[in-house]
Amino acid sequence: MTQILSAIATHSLALVVYPGLVTIVAFGLVAEIAWTRVRHGAWVLPARERPSVVVATVALFSMLVAVQLAAPFNPLPSAERNVIVAAIVLAFTLWAELALSVDFVPAPGLLLVIQFCWLLAVLGPAVQPESLRPQVLGNVLVSSLLPVKIASGFLYLLCLPALLRLWPLTQPSDRRLRPRLDTVRALCWLPYCGLFTTLFFPPSADDALGVLRFFAITLAVALLCLVAGMLLVRRGAVAARGLYRRAVAPYAVVVLAVVVITSFLLR
Amino acid sequence: MTEVAAFAAWLGAAVIVLSDGRRGLALGLAVTTLAFAVLVWLGGEQLAAVALLLAGGVACFKRLRTGPDVWGVMPSGSTARLVLSIGGGLLSLWIATSVMTGPGAPVRFAALSVLALMTARVLGQAERAAVLTALVALALSVAMSAGIADTSPGPAPYIAAALLAVGISVLRVAETNAA
Amino acid sequence: MKPGRGLVGAGTWGAVLALFVLWLPVRSTQELTLGPLGFGAAFDLRLDAVAFAFALVILIPSAVLLTLQPRSWQEGTVAAVGVGASMLAVEAGGILLTALAGGTAATLAVIQLDIEDIRAPRPPWGVLLAAWLALSWAGAILQVAGGTAVYAAVPVSALTVPVFLLLAAAALMASGLFPWRGWAAQLWSRPSLSAAGMAVATLYPLGFYLLVRAYEMGDGRYPQPLLGVALAWLGVLVAFGAAVRAQSATTRREYLGEVIPGCGGFALIAIAVGTPVGLAAGLVMLATVAVLTACLPLLPDRAGPGTLLTIAAAVGLPPGLAFGARVVGLAATFEAGDFLGLIGIAGAAAWVVAMVAAARAIGLPAGRGHPASETFPRVAMVLAALILVAGPALPVVMSAFANPAQSEITPAVPGSLGSSLIAVVTVQTNLPALTLFAPLVLLGAIMYGIAGGFGVRGHSRPPLFTMPGALALGRLRDAARSATLPEQYQSIINPRALEKAAAGGRPFFWIAILVALAYAVNR
């Protein structure tokens, strides 16, 4: 009983503090403020308002994803982390708005296709190793599996700007003069970027340097997303649609082929 | 003697096929019955022969009292029936003598030819009197076909057929029926 | 409550009680043999962990629906007998008795649906009859080839690929597990949902039961691993098909019709993978389906918290029971090796489409309403909430409900589940459901308490996408349905003339047939 209670306490700590809610909010605010600065040219701070059901839901899901990350000092034991939980729960966050608000999701069909591609990038590398532990997948450095890992990683990065809604396809409610901080997106920065670090980089050690390494890589990924987002914004909505329809989706098919061929070869 | 009787049986059956009047039908039935009785008597079944004779007699008597009061043998348009009688007879003769082997060819011929011709008579659109006459002969020929076996079936089938023949001949067919 | 309804409800709850009283004290197989019935099957009843699990899956929703929903005495009687027949199908010791009982349950379900509304959609009787006849044939082949069709005694060598294919076809037809819109989806478009709920409760689990028992007959395996893979892919198609239809639904009722087939698809994936983890997860998914089967007919069509909770529970929102079971089921595909993980990826993709459909459905117009007298919003809400908050109890549900059944049918297969009450221990990972999900549920309650209400209005939403070629397929189907013999050929094929020729009693025709017969025999 004591064991259960202590486990519940540890997991609660992970969910709420590190790498859970508090960390998510801290990382997310930094990334989101940076994005609004480069996007709208103004520093926008979060407004003090009662969180909506959408925000609550996304926060809840992001917490669950965050504890699946291979962040150093993560109280959740590595054996208890699961990439499917991370992938599926993160997928839920994308549709929370469609479900719980009156707003329409822009280009939902295309977003769904991109989410398929992202899902392939997350789960594809797990097919051959037959493991679902995120840090195990990150640790895979077998030369025969590297093509899958690299291809999937690149696909992941390609999908990220769209999944974080950094592209110029915006919903009507966003077309307002006064720029605002997107709380929902803020809550998604760490889960998305941290998951990339977890899956495609060897896990960091449980020490200060490890923490620094993990967050440095994650921040770099976020930065990459900002740059990519800006490029997309500059090129406009049509170009963004074209890129994802004509480049990313066919590339995902290639990645799938690589996954299948690798599985066959290594069987 | 058996050969003559067998031929007579076929002849009687042919007359039944070719006749529409009560006299012709009765004559055909009488000849067939007599021939059957002779064949059975010679086969050593005296009781059965008597039974057949009595049944045939009753049937002929009843036939002479109902139906159109003419001979009606080979009325116009009965060429097909004539061909049937001769063809059926020849086919039966071939089967009874060439296809089937062993003793008792006359009995086989008599039974098969009458059986075939009477069936054809019933299946064709016939008057009620002709159908009833054919049925009597058919019943008797079924009993005769039982005699084809190497071992004698005993008098039972003949007596049963005789009783049936009497039953058919005394039967009153409902008048409301079409012919 | 009418006395009839009370009686039928009490009887079903009595059956649940009897099941617990019989099973829980011993928790091992109990058999009752009452001699041969005369058509090759003996009256052998067998209550083992598998039968117990499926009996609960059938009885719980049936009991809830029979207790609450109003029915005429004919409907109530037919429904109760149908539940009995369905129970006999899962407690039968052999295939032939299962076929007889399952066939009876199918007949009674069809009759019950027709009593309620003869013009409303119902499962095609022919398909159901074909399913149980196919199973009978499979049983007959097993008896001829293996000497017996008793589940526990069938020789492994007797379950050949053709026999398994027959059995699988029977299972798929019995539960309507097709990628296209099967009967389990069509039933929900009926004006009343009292008979529909009972039909799904009594018939839908039976197909899965056959697939699970097939493992027992094959000593924990299907005759060929490829068969399991094919079935798992079919499961993906079933789930994906349901999700695609759901995301293009025009009303919420239409969406809810696709909930059970969708869940069934995921259960089929997990069961067909064939690992202990997959089987256990599949059984838990079926338990979720059972609760949803009780919930959906009681749900009013109007929007509200009940509807929201039901949709959330059905789509597998974390940290619900459906979520946990699906995660474990998909994990099983990766852990099964041999690039079965691709099935897992496809399954996850289907789940994502289902998420979109669910998110979209919350704001859809209600659609055709079923009588308020047969809806119980509070009960529906409680049942849905139960699925959502039962996530932390996943290890308990697995240990008490699924693991015994799994170890009954696949005792020899490696990679069994660890029996922990805190976490679901699989081959490579363990899902700390109790210690991770329980705090999450608590945090969720707090956060939703703090958060403001949500403003979703019922308005029509365009479908996210249409399946390529769906229109062409529809046109093809309509063309096939409306196909008639060209007029110039109608004079050649004249059924009436044919009937007249055959039934005219013409002696010449008879003699010709006789000659033909004689010729055929003497050739």
Add this chain to the structure above:
Amino acid sequence: MLPELAVALPAAGSISAALLRARPQAAFSAAAILGLAGVAVVVLARPGATSDQLGISLSLSSESCALLIVAAAALALVVALSPLLVERSILLTWGLAGLAGMAAIAAATSLEMIVLIVIALSVMQAASVGGRSFATRLRGPVLAAALLALAAASARSDGPPILSHLAAVGLVAGLCAALGTLPYIHEFEPDERTATSPIPWMAFIGPVLALAVLMRARELVPSEGAAFGAMMIGLGLLNMLWGSVASWRTEGGAAAWHYSFMADWGLALCGLGMAIADGQRAALLLLYGILLSRLPLYLWSRQSLREKRPNDRPINLLAAAMLAGAAPFAGFAARVLLLRGATQLYWPLALVIGLGLLLWLPPSLRLGRSLGLPRGRQAWGVGIALGANAVIGLYPQPFLALAGL
């Protein structure tokens, strides 16, 4: 003496009912008592025991006894639940005559005796008032009699093997002609009284006649088992297909029922043709179904067919399920046995039969509806027929044991 009494008592019952037709009450009582006595004799009869009291050796097999008892039960059901007393005594007259004929056919030890009884029954039926002409009504049975007699003659004669082939053909064709199944369908007049229509040949006398002919056939042409079975199965499949499709598509409701009997006979012929225990069991269950359920339901549907009052009540759907051979009715158990038998014999046959079985549903739904809304005695009758059929379907063992299977 028992076989003789089994024939004589129902015959006496029928004659007394005919003689006392002016006083229906007395006619009914006398016929009922004598009929029941006849059935009691059949129940008491020792299967296989030969009696030679009248110079003709008679013997009742256990299968024949079982079918006679079931036929008597069907007759009792139909007579007891008939709405009018006069109608009841007429039904009893005809029924007991048929029962006597069936007992005689079952007890006869030679094919010629069976043929003579068939002729007698057909003449009796054709002589009574009816829609079709005397000659037309005689055609089928007379052709059957002739074919059976010719077959017996061919089988008994010495000669080349073709003779035994022809004998087998004659026996199968003769049986089909007697029953009125394809290709020897008796001309059917929808408005004709059931007693004088071809239905009794198919649904009442047929089962016992088929068993008796097959029993004798096995003695006559033991070497032709394969050809015999093949012909039976072939014609069985033909009847299955034709009967079910025609019953579904034909215009007349009564004709649909006529074809449905044919379809059931198709299955029964397949079972009998298999010449293995499961096939025989399946055929017997199907014949029970024809006698105890399909025939009574047909009789009770006549009124609603005339008034064109189809219905979709639960009872109609249950009747449809029973007619379709859905579980738990006897048809399903029979189908299971048939599939088992076919699998033992040649598995593609089981596939063909299995696919053919699906053709029963559409016509059965039509026939179920054609019952209309049974009221009063008829509702009870339909209920009893359904109940009996379900009992046989769920637990056929005692009913098969009754026939020694």
